[in-house]
Amino acid sequence: MEVHQFRPSLPPPRMSVGVVGWLRSNLFSNWFNTLLTLLAIYLVWLIVPPLLKWAVFEADWVGTTRADCTGEGACWVFIKERFSQFMYGFYPAELRWRVDLTVWLAVIGAAPLFVSAMPRKALYGAAFLVIYPLLAFWLLHGGFLGLTEVETSQWGGLMLTLVIAAVGIAGALPLGIVLALGRRSKMPAIRVICVTFIEFWRGVPLITVLFMSSVMLPLFLPEGLSFDKLLRALIGVILFQSAYIAEVVRGGLQAIPKGQYEAAAAMGLGYWRMMGLVILPQALKLVIPGIVNTFIALFKDTSLVIIIGLFDLLNSIKQATTDPAWLGMATEGYVFAALVFWIFCFGMSRYSMRLERKLDTGHKR
Amino acid sequence: MKMVKSTLAVLTTAAVLGVSGFAQAGATLDAVKKKGFVQCGISDGLPGFSYADAKGNYLGIDVDVCRAVAAAVFGDASKVKYSPLTAKERFTALQSGEVDMLSRNTTWTSSRDAAMGLNFTGVTYYDGQGFLVNKKLGVSSAKELDGATVCIQAGTTTELNLADYFRANGLKYTPITYDTSDESAKSLESGRCDVLTSDQSQLYAQRIKLAAPDDYVVLPEVISKEPLGPAVRQGDEEWFDIVRWSLLAQLNAEELGITSANVEEMAKSTKNPDVARLLGAEGDFGKDLKLPKDWAVKIIKQVGNYGEIFDRNVGAGSELKIERGLNALWNKGGLQYAPPVR
Numbered sequence: 001m002e003v004h005q006f007r008p009s010l011p012p013p014r015m016s017v018g019v020v021g022w023l024r025s026n027l028f029s030n031w032f033n034t035l036l037t038l039l040a041i042y043l044v045w046l047i048v049p050p051l052l053k054w055a056v057f058e059a060d061w062v063g064t065t066r067a068d069c070t071g072e073g074a075c076w077v078f079i080k081e082r083f084s085q086f087m088y089g090f091y092p093a094e095l096r097w098r099v100d101l102t103v104w105l106a107v108i109g110a111a112p113l114f115v116s117a118m119p120r121k122a123l124y125g126a127a128f129l130v131i132y133p134l135l136a137f138w139l140l141h142g143g144f145l146g147l148t149e150v151e152t153s154q155w156g157g158l159m160l161t162l163v164i165a166a167v168g169i170a171g172a173l174p175l176g177i178v179l180a181l182g183r184r185s186k187m188p189a190i191r192v193i194c195v196t197f198i199e200f201w202r203g204v205p206l207i208t209v210l211f212m213s214s215v216m217l218p219l220f221l222p223e224g225l226s227f228d229k230l231l232r233a234l235i236g237v238i239l240f241q242s243a244y245i246a247e248v249v250r251g252g253l254q255a256i257p258k259g260q261y262e263a264a265a266a267m268g269l270g271y272w273r274m275m276g277l278v279i280l281p282q283a284l285k286l287v288i289p290g291i292v293n294t295f296i297a298l299f300k301d302t303s304l305v306i307i308i309g310l311f312d313l314l315n316s317i318k319q320a321t322t323d324p325a326w327l328g329m330a331t332e333g334y335v336f337a338a339l340v341f342w343i344f345c346f347g348m349s350r351y352s353m354r355l356e357r358k359l360d361t362g363h364k365r
Numbered sequence: 366m367k368m369v370k371s372t373l374a375v376l377t378t379a380a381v382l383g384v385s386g387f388a389q390a391g392a393t394l395d396a397v398k399k400k401g402f403v404q405c406g407i408s409d410g411l412p413g414f415s416y417a418d419a420k421g422n423y424l425g426i427d428v429d430v431c432r433a434v435a436a437a438v439f440g441d442a443s444k445v446k447y448s449p450l451t452a453k454e455r456f457t458a459l460q461s462g463e464v465d466m467l468s469r470n471t472t473w474t475s476s477r478d479a480a481m482g483l484n485f486t487g488v489t490y491y492d493g494q495g496f497l498v499n500k501k502l503g504v505s506s507a508k509e510l511d512g513a514t515v516c517i518q519a520g521t522t523t524e525l526n527l528a529d530y531f532r533a534n535g536l537k538y539t540p541i542t543y544d545t546s547d548e549s550a551k552s553l554e555s556g557r558c559d560v561l562t563s564d565q566s567q568l569y570a571q572r573i574k575l576a577a578p579d580d581y582v583v584l585p586e587v588i589s590k591e592p593l594g595p596a597v598r599q600g601d602e603e604w605f606d607i608v609r610w611s612l613l614a615q616l617n618a619e620e621l622g623i624t625s626a627n628v629e630e631m632a633k634s635t636k637n638p639d640v641a642r643l644l645g646a647e648g649d650f651g652k653d654l655k656l657p658k659d660w661a662v663k664i665i666k667q668v669g670n671y672g673e674i675f676d677r678n679v680g681a682g683s684e685l686k687i688e689r690g691l692n693a694l695w696n697k698g699g700l701q702y703a704p705p706v707r
Binding site for chain 2: 090214308318319321322325327331
């Protein structure tokens, strides 16, 4: 018996598969898209080659002084020569191992928190959060238990940026949560205090807060008594950012259905256990993007300490450009600063995305 | 230097001064001796005046003024701690006692001297506003700048001085204001403006930033007086004298030909009574200042005479290559003149 053989199906038209097909359907599907594509290509052609030429092909990489920068492009020698100053500021060179150790301790100490299977993770996390800041302060500042003191006026560079950001985050988050709970409290006194606090700090610009802390505060204190400048700035940053965190967290609290509160109450849980076990875990999970957003803004805002003469990464770079031996290196310096800030902010945002995916249990479709 | 970007800061500090007390005579020196170092307010970065090298050492004329005071008081120029201050912070920091002295390219003006509760001890650098132009323009005097586009830094008194000067000479101009000196240098280079105006000391620094510095020239006209000097709190005359004479000793040393290289030699073997008095070989003029007998020797040995400081930081021995000009000694055509030690 003759079996009917279907003819093999023809391949799709050559113009609709592969690279050409993708290009046709995505970039040149109609005259308008074609126009936009061509325009974009023109812009890229306009921007990228000169940029690469400046930053890579005609840039100077080797040498030790400005005289070694003979090319037309960027002078990365400047960054190379000043790199340690951009990282540590004026921290004494022979004591910089303490800064390194502090960073390594943070990395090693926090690593177990990222292991899902680790037992007693909450306990370990709490212990880490209590012990590490004390240890970090001892290592960075010293002055007791056998370490030489390094005054905060000698701190600087990326290290100072990270200190301000880390202390700001570690201080603002708990304070912000407390404020958010306080704002939703049924006790009028607490509610009024929290609302006033939040609205005050949200209503003033950070630059004003820093300026007040460094210029006005000393005038109100008795002569000779002066607070550490960094400490004043840190307190300002914490108070300021906690108000923002509080509002973000409040958004999360309001998104929790009333049933959850009632169910928790029906289980016989008191206020703190209701919040701690039922409401906050759900609410904080909801507002991770908002909180990380605030943290990224905080990280970038640390560069405002430039106006009170603290030498964070940006100000260290700015100061290095005033060295007569390196005048005219501002562009290289600012590009480098932008790169470092971008790396950290991008890292934070990737981590927050990971965290969201991991914790996204209730609303997954 | 006119770094006061906001008169508000001046007003508030002046207003609060009514409340805060004035320093007592002698208190500062005692406090400084007790803590073992001079806390000195400097700039947060100004080429030639105060900046940090790659190792993190502070350098510059303003920094050397601090070091000279430390050398006089402790016999050790390294006993200084620096507080880098922004233009807005500087007076408060001095008034509140956060720093013992301010050596931060600050222009000596009547209002600051009288109303701000501080005293200027002298002039470390006679500065003034000038112009930087491209040689291609073929201009040799600021009077030929009619119709020019001028780059200025926003918010400083530079703008006001410029307006005054052009109005007084009946010239027209278009100002372009920038926030930072880097921007204005780039703008001059790209030809967006014909001329850049700033303090002369800074024009030399600006010129280095340009790709072809030799194509640009600083015009001879100086259109404002900017005497820069260190300041101390009002009311402590003893400390005031120490800071003042630390500078004057350096000026006297230059006039008498004493340098960091020959100072110890001269202290031992001099026949010149002026030198002997300054270096403590004859009489004890340090005692009047509550300083050790060899105070001037220590300053000159460790920091240098005025000429050496100038040369090293902003003059021929530096990248800036600024002429002595007004800052030459009085007997060499300049304004720097120190009363004698006797």
